Amino acid sequence: MQxxxxxxxxxxxxxxDNEAGVLARVVGLFSGRGYNIESxxxxxxxxxxxxxxxxxxxxxxxxxxxxxxxxLGRLVPVHRVVDWSIDKPGIEREMALVKVAGAGEKRVxxxxxxxxxxxxxxxxxxxxxxxxxxxxxSKLDSFIDLMxxxxxxxxxxxxxxxxxxGPEAM
Amino acid sequence: MDKDxxxxxxxAAPALEMTGAQMVxxxxxxxxxxxxxxxPGGAVLPIYDALFAASDIVHxxxxxxxxxxxxxxxxxxxxxxxxVVLVTSGPGATNAVTGITDALMDSIPLVVLTGQVATxxxxxxxxxxxxxxxxxxxxxxxxxxxxxxxxxxxxxxxxFQIAVSGRPGPVVVDIPKDVQFKKRPYVGPxxxxxxxxxxxxxxxxxxxxxxxxxxxxxxxxxxxxGGGIVNAGPAASAGLRELVELTGxxxxxxxxxxxxxxxxxxxxxxxxxxxxxxxxNNAMHDCDVMICLGARFDDxxxxxxxxxxxxxxxxxxDIDASQINKNIRVDLPIVADAGKAIAAxxxxxxxxxxxxxxxxxxxxxxxxxxxxAKRCLDYKPSSAVIKPQYAIDRLYEMTxxxxxxxxTEVGQHQMxxxxxxxxxxxxxxxTSGGLGTMGYGLPAAVGVQLAHPExxxxxxAGEASVQMTMQEIxxxxxxxxxxxxxxxxxxxxxxxxxxxxxxxxxxYSHSYSETLPDFVKLAEAFGxxxxxxxxxxxxxxxxxxxxxxxxPVLFDCRVDQKENCYPMIPSGxxxxxxxxxxxxxxxxxxGEAGKMLV
Numbered sequence: 001m002q003x004x005x006x007x008x009x010x011x012x013x014x015x016x017d018n019e020a021g022v023l024a025r026v027v028g029l030f031s032g033r034g035y036n037i038e039s040x041x042x043x044x045x046x047x048x049x050x051x052x053x054x055x056x057x058x059x060x061x062x063x064x065x066x067x068x069x070x071x072l073g074r075l076v077p078v079h080r081v082v083d084w085s086i087d088k089p090g091i092e093r094e095m096a097l098v099k100v101a102g103a104g105e106k107r108v109x110x111x112x113x114x115x116x117x118x119x120x121x122x123x124x125x126x127x128x129x130x131x132x133x134x135x136x137x138s139k140l141d142s143f144i145d146l147m148x149x150x151x152x153x154x155x156x157x158x159x160x161x162x163x164x165x166g167p168e169a170m
Numbered sequence: 171m172d173k174d175x176x177x178x179x180x181x182a183a184p185a186l187e188m189t190g191a192q193m194v195x196x197x198x199x200x201x202x203x204x205x206x207x208x209x210p211g212g213a214v215l216p217i218y219d220a221l222f223a224a225s226d227i228v229h230x231x232x233x234x235x236x237x238x239x240x241x242x243x244x245x246x247x248x249x250x251x252x253x254v255v256l257v258t259s260g261p262g263a264t265n266a267v268t269g270i271t272d273a274l275m276d277s278i279p280l281v282v283l284t285g286q287v288a289t290x291x292x293x294x295x296x297x298x299x300x301x302x303x304x305x306x307x308x309x310x311x312x313x314x315x316x317x318x319x320x321x322x323x324x325x326x327x328x329x330f331q332i333a334v335s336g337r338p339g340p341v342v343v344d345i346p347k348d349v350q351f352k353k354r355p356y357v358g359p360x361x362x363x364x365x366x367x368x369x370x371x372x373x374x375x376x377x378x379x380x381x382x383x384x385x386x387x388x389x390x391x392x393x394x395x396g397g398g399i400v401n402a403g404p405a406a407s408a409g410l411r412e413l414v415e416l417t418g419x420x421x422x423x424x425x426x427x428x429x430x431x432x433x434x435x436x437x438x439x440x441x442x443x444x445x446x447x448x449x450x451n452n453a454m455h456d457c458d459v460m461i462c463l464g465a466r467f468d469d470x471x472x473x474x475x476x477x478x479x480x481x482x483x484x485x486x487x488d489i490d491a492s493q494i495n496k497n498i499r500v501d502l503p504i505v506a507d508a509g510k511a512i513a514a515x516x517x518x519x520x521x522x523x524x525x526x527x528x529x530x531x532x533x534x535x536x537x538x539x540x541x542x543a544k545r546c547l548d549y550k551p552s553s554a555v556i557k558p559q560y561a562i563d564r565l566y567e568m569t570x571x572x573x574x575x576x577x578t579e580v581g582q583h584q585m586x587x588x589x590x591x592x593x594x595x596x597x598x599x600x601t602s603g604g605l606g607t608m609g610y611g612l613p614a615a616v617g618v619q620l621a622h623p624e625x626x627x628x629x630x631a632g633e634a635s636v637q638m639t640m641q642e643i644x645x646x647x648x649x650x651x652x653x654x655x656x657x658x659x660x661x662x663x664x665x666x667x668x669x670x671x672x673x674x675x676x677x678y679s680h681s682y683s684e685t686l687p688d689f690v691k692l693a694e695a696f697g698x699x700x701x702x703x704x705x706x707x708x709x710x711x712x713x714x715x716x717x718x719x720x721x722p723v724l725f726d727c728r729v730d731q732k733e734n735c736y737p738m739i740p741s742g743x744x745x746x747x748x749x750x751x752x753x754x755x756x757x758x759x760x761g762e763a764g765k766m767l768v
Contacts, residue, residue: 017365020315025307032308063495070492076312076332079366 039159102151191216211258213285216350233641237613239269244614260298275604279338311339336369371507388459389530397426398464406509422450429593448546455745477744579635582664609638693724
């Protein structure tokens with residue numbers, strides 16, 4: 001096979017029945033076949049129909065990504081698989097809670113940076129902030145990098161949620 | 171009882187209340203199950219109790235749960251119906267895992283029912299508790315833990331639907347003991363359909379036209395067919411025969427697809443792949459249009475992928491979209507049922523009045539003739555010792571014209587059988603292809619014989635493989651199943667020995683059997699018949715005796731211990747670099763890259 005060694009990063013959404021073990025099937029598929037998971041987000045999105053939406057950020061060659069989509073599509077409880085990087089343009093957002101501790105100049109600088117990134121302090125003490133920031137994963141990366149020298153203590157990220165532009169559903 | 175009748179009955183008595191265990195038996199009956207293969211234990215006692223009262227389901231008591239699954243596979247593969255297995259929790263389920271994985275790799279429809287500890291004990295490390303769903307998740311098409319009696323009947327019916335539809339495969343339904351005791355109204359199969367699972371079976375519009383146009387332009391075409399044709403049913407095989415005749419193209423098949431096109435057919439090249447024929451592999455390498463029907467470009471078939479059939483346009487028909495472009499990039503994928511797609515190809519070829527490129531095809535057949543002239547399956551005969559190839563040839567000749575089903579174990583004997591035994595029809599050849607499970611053949615023969623009581627069922631075995639599930643000869647004796655276990659006994663794990671010779675400097679590390687049972691006495695101890703043949707001149711008479719005996723037979727056929735299975739594509743080599751004989755392999759370079767592969 002003509003191997004293409006170019007690695008791409010794709011965001012894939014999976015709509016599945018919210019039945020016991022469905023997440024284990026998806027995760028087991030990735031580990032069993034040696035695929036990468038960079039982030040994974042899952043929640044029930046339609047309680048009436050018991051459907052869950054799993055959003056996976058993964059990376060691989062175009063051949064591997066094609067296999068990932070096909071293998072996901074073959075799981076019995078999976079209804080639909082959409083690759084936002086191929087099938088249709090999508091919007092990606094991620095949320096992070098970022099704890100920064102410090103005093104004096106660094107503390108002021110952290111708050112100023114947070115304002116520039118539209119990160120919101122959700123917990124404040126005399127020696128720390130917890131910022132809530134939403135945006136593309138790369139925006140979160142930049143913010144976290146900037147916080148590092150300013151007393152970064154801890155990060156919690158949700159992983160990516162994605163949806164298509166325009167009026168149609170996935 | 172026909173389907174309508176059944177529906178009416180259900181409508182008349184909608185709220186038939188029964189226990190979970192009774193529901194299991196009722197669901198099996200409603201699904202048309204007549205045989206189940208199983209082994210009782212604590213967590214399935216209520217189901218066995220319900221089975222005690224059931225008159226129209228025959229339970230076959232195996233000697234080990236692995237045997238139950240292989241027997242169900244043999245039953246399924248030879249009938250086209252799903253095989254059903256019933257085992258207990260914990261060790262019952264874990265013993266079944268090898269067979270379930272085997273069925274997954276070879277796309278065999280199975281419904282495996284496992285008992286589980288009571289729901290309140292799950293997660294407590296209870297006696298004979300195992301996370302059956304977790305363990306079998308990667309080796310089933312789908313599986314369910316039934317925690318609620320309200321779901322049981324629906325899940326049982328869904329299980330059958332999923333096992334047989336799309337690409338067939340094994341499913342597991344794990345039923346806790348308390349659920350087996352609870353009572354609820356039963357729901358029949360007519361009222362159940364999976365919410366979303368509808369694998370597409372019709373080819374996309376236009377794709378068949380494109381494929382057929384490509385075929386009509388071909389100068390050096392080859393059909394490469396696989397187990398998908400057998401799984402698609404007898405009509406798919408009939409369609410394939412018509413398509414081959416219409417086009418006049420040569421055809422080869424994988425191990426799993428043998429019999430879909432008859433070995434006596436004029437266009438037959440023999441099996442392809444690692445131990446395939448010289449003509450089949452060279453045709454694959456040099457073709458300009460490859461029509462892959464229901465096969466999956468397995469590594470045993472492709473050899474080195476970057477040198478696989480470099481100049482061809484590839485059409486790939488598979489019901490499973492994930493097989494497309496998995497190992498080999500193809501030019502024209504067709505995701506559909508093999509029977510439907512092949513029938514459409516025949517239709518389009520006729521409607522458009524296509525004709526193959528006669529002049530080019532004639533040249534191509536002449537080239538194939540030159541490859542055939544190598545006579546790659548020839549071997550050095552002997553009058554002193556039984557050559558394994560001779561044994562298979564004699565077995566074939568002596569059983570020719572009879573209603574024969576062949577199963578095998580895994581190794582050299584399996585490849586010799588695939589190369590030399592000529593299959594004229596599908597569903598006659600049961601072998602462990604994908605997983606390569608030693609110990610498959612004997613229990614599979616039990617399942618086949620049960621489904622075809624009047625037929626001659628032979629397990630072509632090796633003395634090492636057969637010892638892995640040897641105890642199932644007891645099952646054969648108990649149920650009067652006169653299976654013939656034809657053991658090519660070379661005292662070695664022959665394929666391991668062959669690889670050690672070719673790749674590991676003839677260091678035969680632990681591949682020789684210092685001790686073996688006396689197979690004749692062993693057969694007698696089980697209540698079966700035993701034969702031994704040591705000389706070529708006694709073989710025919712002994713085989714005739716074996717066939718004549720109306721009991722299970724262990725036939726100890728002592729063969730040349732050092733014979734290698736050729737031709738062979740050493741791993742890491744392309745299709746056009748085959749080793750044809752021992753004389754050649756000494757010169758052959760088997761590099762480090764080849765050693766890495768298995």
